[in-house]
Amino acid sequence: MSEAPVRRRSARGQGAALRGEVLRAAMDLLTETGQEDAVSLRAVAQRVGVSVPSIYLHFADKQALLDAVCEHVFEALDQALQAAALEGEDAFDGLRLQGVAYVHFALANPEHYRIVLMRKHEGERADLVMASSAFAHFVDSVAQCVEAGVLEGEPDQLAMRLWAAAHGLAALLVAKPYFPWPPLDELVDSVIRMAGIGLAATSRLGDDCTMADVVERLDRLRD
Amino acid sequence: MSEAPVRRRSARGQGAALRGEVLRAAMDLLTETGQEDAVSLRAVAQRVGVSVPSIYLHFADKQALLDAVCEHVFEALDQALQAAALEGEDAFDGLRLQGVAYVHFALANPEHYRIVLMRKHEGERADLVMASSAFAHFVDSVAQCVEAGVLEGEPDQLAMRLWAAAHGLAALLVAKPYFPWPPLDELVDSVIRMAGIGLAATSRLGDDCTMADVVERLDRLRD
DNA sequence: ACGCTAAGTTAGCGATGTTCAGTGAACGGC
DNA sequence: GCCGTTCACTGAACATCGCTAACTTAGCGT
Structure with a gap:
C-alpha cells in the first residue's frame, strides 16, 4: 500500500x-x-x-495544482483538435471532425475534462479557457468557414455555439456514463451534424426567421 | 452567527x-x-x-441528502418545461421554448443544476435523470413533433440530441460565469434555434448526406 | 570550517463525513 | 403504578482533508 x-x-x-x-x-x-x-x-x-x-x-494551493494539470490537458486537447482539423476535406468538414475529436477527447480523459470544463472557475482563474490556444484555434477554423461562405457572422460567436453543442454531449456522457445512451459513434456524429448544419442554416438564413419557416423551406428540398 | x-x-x-x-x-x-x-x-x-x-x-449519507434535493429540483424543472411548452404556437415552437426555459432554469438555480447534471452519478443513483418525469415529458414533446411531421426518427434519440445542446449551453454558463459571453438572451436563442433547425434538417434529409451537401442545398434556398 | 540559504520536514490546526454507544421520553402490558 | 421496549436523538470519537508555522538539513561560496 x-x-x-x-x-x-x-x-x-x-x-x-x-x-x-x-x-x-x-x-x-x-x-x-x-x-x-x-x-x-x-x-x-x-x-x-x-x-x-x-x-x-x-x-499556492491545491487548486493551483489542478489548474496546472488543466493547462496540460488543454494543450493536449488543442493538439487533438488541430490534428483532426487537418483530416477534413474542407473547412466545414474540418469543423465537424474537430467536434467529434472533442467529444472523444472528453471520453478518453473524463476526469480531466470534468475538472477543466465542468467545475466552477471564477475570478482570475476563469480565463483558463480563454488563455488556452485551443479555443483561439477553433475560432480560426470557424473563421475559415466564414471566409469560405459556409457560415455567416462573427467567428467567435459562432464558435461558442458549436462549442456549447459539443460540450453538452461531452459533459453528459462524462457525468452520466450509465445513462442508456445509444451507440456512441452514432450519437456523437448526429449531435455534431445537428449543430453544424443548424449553425449553417441559422447563420445564413438570418436570425429572425421562425423555426416553422425554416422547416417549410426544408420541405421544398425533399426531392 | x-x-x-x-x-x-x-x-x-x-x-x-x-x-x-x-x-x-x-x-x-x-x-x-x-x-x-x-x-x-x-x-x-x-x-x-x-x-x-x-x-x-x-x-444514508450526504449524497443521499443531495439526491433528495435533486429530486425536488427535477420536479421544479419539469413544471417549468411543461409551462413553457404550453406557450408555443405549435409543437416545434414548444420545443424551442422548452429549450430556452431549460437554460433559464439552470441560470436561476445554478448550484442545484450543477449537482443534478454536472456531477458524476453512477450505479444505482444514475437513473435519477431517467426516473424524473421531466425527461419523459420532453420525449413526449418531441414525439408530437414527429407525429406532426416536423422531425423524423425515434423521439427519445432526438430528445437526447436536443438535450445535449441545451445542456451544453447551460453547463458552460453555470461553470464559466465570467467567460466573456455575448448578451445572454441572444446566445440562448441562437443555440436553441441552431439545435432545433439542425435536428429538423438532419432528421429529415437523412443521416448519410454530407454537411457540404446540405450547405449546397441551403444555397438554393437563398432567394 | 563557517555561514547563508535553498530544500524539505515535523507537528499541528480546524473542518469534514461517518460511526458507535448511550440517553431520555413516550407508549403498551400487567 | 410500575416496567420494559422502542422511538427520537445526542456526545464523543475516528479518519481524512487542505493548509500553516516553526524547525531542520544539505550544499554552495568563501
Missing part, C-alpha cells in the same frame, strides 16, 4: 524539479483512479516520495 | 418530520450560499437545530 520512493533531495539550483514530479504524479493519479477526490495532496506527496507541505513550495 | 433554534423533539410517531426539515434546510442553504460545499452536514444540522448524526436517521 505505502510505497515510499525515498526521493533524493534536489541539487542546489534544481528545486523546481519537484514541481514537475508533483505535476506528473497528480496527472497520473487522476488518470489511474479516475476520480478527482482521489487526488489528495497527501496521496500526491506520497507518490512523489515527499512530505505534503513541500507541494506548497511550488503550488 | 450561531442560531440555535432549539428544536423540539418530534412526537412519537412523527420521526419522519425531521426528514422534511433537513431537506428544506439543505435546499435553502444551497440557494442562499450558492456553493455546494457550504452545505455541510454540520451546517444543515445547526440550521435545523439538531445534532449531526440525526441526519443519518433519515438519509
